[in-house]
Amino acid sequence: MQFRDALDNLRRELEEVEKDLSDPAVIGNQNRFRELSMRHAELQPVLEAYGRYLDAEMQRDEADALLPEADGDDMREFLQAERDEAQATLTEVEGELTRMLVPKDPAGRKNAVVEIRAGTGGEEAALFAGDLFTMYSRYAELRGWQVNIMDMTESEMGGYKEIVFAVEGNGAYGALQHESGVHRVQRVPETESQGRIHTSAATIAVLPEAEEIDFEIEPSDLEIVTFRAGGPGGQHMQKNDTAVRITHKPTGISVACSNERSQRQNREKAMQVLRSKLYEAELQKQQKQIAESRKSQIKTGDRSEKIRTYNFPQDRLTDHRIGLTLHNLPALLSGEIDELVQALADAYYQERLADAASSTSE
Numbered sequence: 023m024q025f026r027d028a029l030d031n032l033r034r035e036l037e038e039v040e041k042d043l044s045d046p047a048v049i050g051n052q053n054r055f056r057e058l059s060m061r062h063a064e065l066q067p068v069l070e071a072y073g074r075y076l077d078a079e080m081q082r083d084e085a086d087a088l089l090p091e092a093d094g095d096d097m098r099e100f101l102q103a104e105r106d107e108a109q110a111t112l113t114e115v116e117g118e119l120t121r122m123l124v125p126k127d128p129a130g131r132k133n134a135v136v137e138i139r140a141g142t143g144g145e146e147a148a149l150f151a152g153d154l155f156t157m158y159s160r161y162a163e164l165r166g167w168q169v170n171i172m173d174m175t176e177s178e179m180g181g182y183k184e185i186v187f188a189v190e191g192n193g194a195y196g197a198l199q200h201e202s203g204v205h206r207v208q209r210v211p212e213t214e215s216q217g218r219i220h221t222s223a224a225t226i227a228v229l230p231e232a233e234e235i236d237f238e239i240e241p242s243d244l245e246i247v248t249f250r251a252g253g254p255g256g257q258h259m260q261k262n263d264t265a266v267r268i269t270h271k272p273t274g275i276s277v278a279c280s281n282e283r284s285q286r287q288n289r290e291k292a293m294q295v296l297r298s299k300l301y302e303a304e305l306q307k308q309q310k311q312i313a314e315s316r317k318s319q320i321k322t323g324d325r326s327e328k329i330r331t332y333n334f335p336q337d338r339l340t341d342h343r344i345g346l347t348l349h350n351l352p353a354l355l356s357g358e359i360d361e362l363v364q365a366l367a368d369a370y371y372q373e374r375l376a377d378a379a380s381s382t383s384e
Contacts, residue, residue, distance in 0.1 A: 025116075028123060029072045036065040068122045075115045082108035124374045129230035130196030135298040136228050139184040140177070141204065143222025146211040148181030150332075151224040153355055154205060155185050158198070160357025167191030172291045173279045179212070186279075186295060188231060195230040200366040202228045202329075209334035219335060223328075231294065232301030239297065245269040248285055268292045275299050344369045 039062050042048050048055055085105035092098040138154050140147035159169045167189055174185040189198065206223045214220060248263040265280035266288040277299065279292035331340045332351060339354055339362070340347045346365050348354060354362070 025119075029068070029075075029119065032065055033069055033072065036062070036069055039065065068119065071115055071119050071122060075112065075119060078108045078111035078115060082112060124371065129301075130199075131193055132195045133191065133231035134189040134195040134198045134228055135172075135186065135231050135295055136189060136198065136201075136226065137184070137186045138182065139225045140182065141223035141225050143207075143220065145177055145179050145181065146207075146220055147222040147224055148177035148183050149179060149212070150181070150205075150207045150222050151183070151185065152181040153207075154224055154226065155182060155187070157355045157357055157359065158189065158201075159187070161359050161363075162189050162191065162194070162357075164357050165191060165194075165197075167194055170291075171281050172295055173277075173281055186277075188294065190231075195228065197363050197367070198228045199230075200228075200363075200370065201226050204328045205330050205332065206328055207332045207334070209332075229295075229298040229302045232297040239270070239293075239300065243271050245271055246289070264288055266292045268296050270296060270300060273300065273303065275303070341366065 039058050043055070043058050043062065048058065082105055085101045085108060089098065089101050089105065092101055136158060138151045140151045143150070162169050168191065170188045170190065172186045172188060174187075175183040177183050204223050204225050206221060208219055208221050210217055211220050211222075245268070247267045247269075249265050249267065250263050264283060264285045265278065266285060267276060267278040268289070269276040275296065277292050277295040279288040279295065282288045282291060329341065329343055331342070332355075333340070334351060337351050338347055338349050339351060341362065344365060346362065348362060350358075
């Protein structure tokens with residue numbers, strides 16, 4: 023699609039959005055009105071820039087038409103200056119528009135559901151999973167977001183064999199989406215008496231939290247089982263079947279939640295995780311053709327890929343996808359990962375920008 027065609031299509035879309043926003047039926051539908059209002063806010067600056075582009079193009083073309091008939095050096099210099107200024111504006115605004123045309127991730131503004139699972143390394147891997155949970159929960163705290171644990175299985179030494187939690191805040195998924203993959207740690211475990219460095223790993227999956235308006239789940243497609251939640255024993259041991267496991271029969275996706283005290287609360291949280299998993303599966307299905315044609319390291323959904331190493335003896339964190347190395351692991355694991363998150367976001371943006379530039383120039 024040509025650059026101008028893409029912008030003309032957006033202009034027509036803006037006209038339709040403005041028309042719909044004045045429709046009483048849409049005004050009465052809060053979800054639809056909010057969705058259209060957000061789209062209007064995205065389109066308006068693009069079309070304003072396009073207006074500047076067309077004005078500069080007209081100014082340049084007018085100067086081109088008058089230059090051959092210019093009478094005298096002064097007039098030719100004036101027209102040439104006008105033409106050069108218009109061309110400079112065109113180049114600048116074209117770059118601005120190309121950046122604006124980078125498709126926005128529809129899930130970027132959503133909350134995130136994060137799953138951390140200990141991998142190879144036994145108890146040390148579980149402790150590392152706990153460190154990663156601390157890193158993300160403190161990062162969320164620094165951003166003013168909320169963290170709610172949905173399900174967890176603790177290890178004997180206080181780590182996590184697995185932990186599932188929601189990060190609630192505007193843009194949480196957009197910030198954390200590049201954390202999916204295998205995280206490797208190299209350090210001397212607490213259980214190591216000889217001082218030898220061990221390598222362990224944990225796997226992370228970050229899902230966009232789906233809302234009820236995203237799609238519907240048929241109740242007949244669900245198999246719901248309740249069971250007694252495990253605990254530390256004694257007075258804290260659950261006496262009733264409060265834990266819930268929900269399986270989506272068409273896809274085989276199964277989730278469990280046992281962290282709440284009531285069956286109803288666990289069921290609601292399990293549905294929240296299930297909905298997010300199904301939403302992510304649908305997004306991946308829609309983007310499969312694009313993903314297969316690209317060799318992106320940032321956007322990969324392959325969670326078997328080692329994406330990052332935390333090397334304690336060298337006090338460094340290395341993200342292998344973008345070749346970024348940072349030092350001061352204690353600070354990073356305390357949630358100070360803004361530099362890392364921004365570097366991954368920038369690499370992802372540059373990738374999408376190159377795609378947008380390529381598609382608009384075809």
